[in-house]
Amino acid sequence: MIAGLDVMATQLDSAVNAAQRIGELLGVISFAASGALLAVRKNLDIFGMAVLACSTALGGGVIRDLLIGRTPPAAFTDLTYLCASLLTALVIFFKHPSRRLTRGPLEVFDAIGLGLFCVTGTAVAYAQGVGAPTAALLGMVTAIGGGVIRDVLGGEVPRVLRPDQELYAVPALFGAAATATLLHFDTYWAWTGLLAAGLAIGFRLLARRYGWHAPQARRDTGRLDRSPD
Amino acid sequence: MIAGLDVMATQLDSAVNAAQRIGELLGVISFAASGALLAVRKNLDIFGMAVLACSTALGGGVIRDLLIGRTPPAAFTDLTYLCASLLTALVIFFKHPSRRLTRGPLEVFDAIGLGLFCVTGTAVAYAQGVGAPTAALLGMVTAIGGGVIRDVLGGEVPRVLRPDQELYAVPALFGAAATATLLHFDTYWAWTGLLAAGLAIGFRLLARRYGWHAPQARRDTGRLDRSPD
């Protein structure tokens, strides 16, 4: 583990490090955009929009940092991510689609953030010295966490749970597991990481495009009501 | 404190340790079942079910581990608990009561998890060297936390708050306080811990069976609406 960590640290000083940082930043911006678009749909004001964008963009990483004991979390010490989130919210405030058309872009940004974060989250956790399976789990939590915070704060059932939402947790798990495998076999480079992120994003977007649904538990009746009592 | 910790550590190497672990595993399985049953009621698909079952089963322990500074939390390093949760979700997926009849089993599993977690949660916190009152509080949070996560993610008001729910926090507090007392007087053995858990579970189930309700704040009007504005 320690040896793997050294290798990792060396790798992270090189091109991987830059790619990793760019990936994190793009993930933050994508999730901030998805949060800001939900804020548009919910008619929030500019400050509510900023809070929701930042919670979405930084929430997953903060949870991951708490879980690996990195305090204070990077989002509070490196203000780049916060500024990127705020800027994104500002751009969306002035430039956004008609409210009824926010759904599509929201899902695309969410998918991009999901794919990037499951890769970078896994790599950050692994670099802290945890085992590959733990790193994959933490990466998955990083990827899913921000979206759950966004949906709960916005008063919606989280996307990761909704049956009308095509596969969501599976692409995140796939990307995180792929990254953990790459890290374990010392083959996590800029392009392999990017490939894993791209595959996860593509998986999620294809699931949406073609409506790949997971099976639901057998229903006893034909009734469609959501909350029976 | 340190002396007490040593005694604790010695105890935990023995039969108590095994009982503790079995108790935790049974608590995880019970909470996973309650999460999976809520997923059935909400018509979630198999992955939403797995996510809700794991969040419920592991959430309380993860919060406790964060609060006592044990990072990464046990749920991420010891994958037994995760596998047990996933297996439970899979079993419930194929074998569950009719949706309108999920409520009863959900409550029973929730009560079993509540009773087991308030005991094991208190013991784990105490073994980390905190004082008995702090350990009892942390145990109560462990027991209540998973259910709160389940209910918030599922879009319900948490059971611990609902007035139509018979006493919920009180059995958890009772079990946690009893365990802290046992630990403080070095009388926490396998059977005393089991007894405390059994009493907490019985307390909760009896409260449900006989509709023991706590008093509500005086109402000024006879109106029954829940959210006046």
Add this chain to the structure above:
Amino acid sequence: MIAGLDVMATQLDSAVNAAQRIGELLGVISFAASGALLAVRKNLDIFGMAVLACSTALGGGVIRDLLIGRTPPAAFTDLTYLCASLLTALVIFFKHPSRRLTRGPLEVFDAIGLGLFCVTGTAVAYAQGVGAPTAALLGMVTAIGGGVIRDVLGGEVPRVLRPDQELYAVPALFGAAATATLLHFDTYWAWTGLLAAGLAIGFRLLARRYGWHAPQARRDTGRLDRSPD
């Protein structure tokens, strides 16, 4: 930073320390009152009320302590805060306005808690050795966190997001930034801290009184529905 920390530590042993503690206690009581009043409005029973009051009063501080790595959080080791929250809930249980009139007092208590916590939260974080901007962010999270927990558990969209709520995050950010500035220039004394808290509270209350609203994103249609799909 270390030098600043020493200065801080010396200051905190003196009058500032007492003022800081009184401010925290008053903040806890105010937030507990706001949580208990929401519980009255939601018809919760006495235990639900106690849980909601404690979550609101202690939640923000617990999140801050987790973020700065202070485990277990103060709320679990120094039981003064818990007892103050429970006493407040008990007082509100017996003595509260008619349910339809809870809204006004709830907002006033919330504003007092918000103003006090953004100051004390920033000071606690700064005393742990983080930089001034990080301390301000952590103070803002402390101030906002408890209210978000209260609103999410109570099944409402958090006040910090709601557009019908006059400026909320801005007074908290203002108070936290002012405190961080005071701390940075070694001018954080009992009266300057109190002034910052008073200004933040006054800012929030004036925003409410005079209906200062932040701009919302341009609406394409005149439709007022909140959740279009």
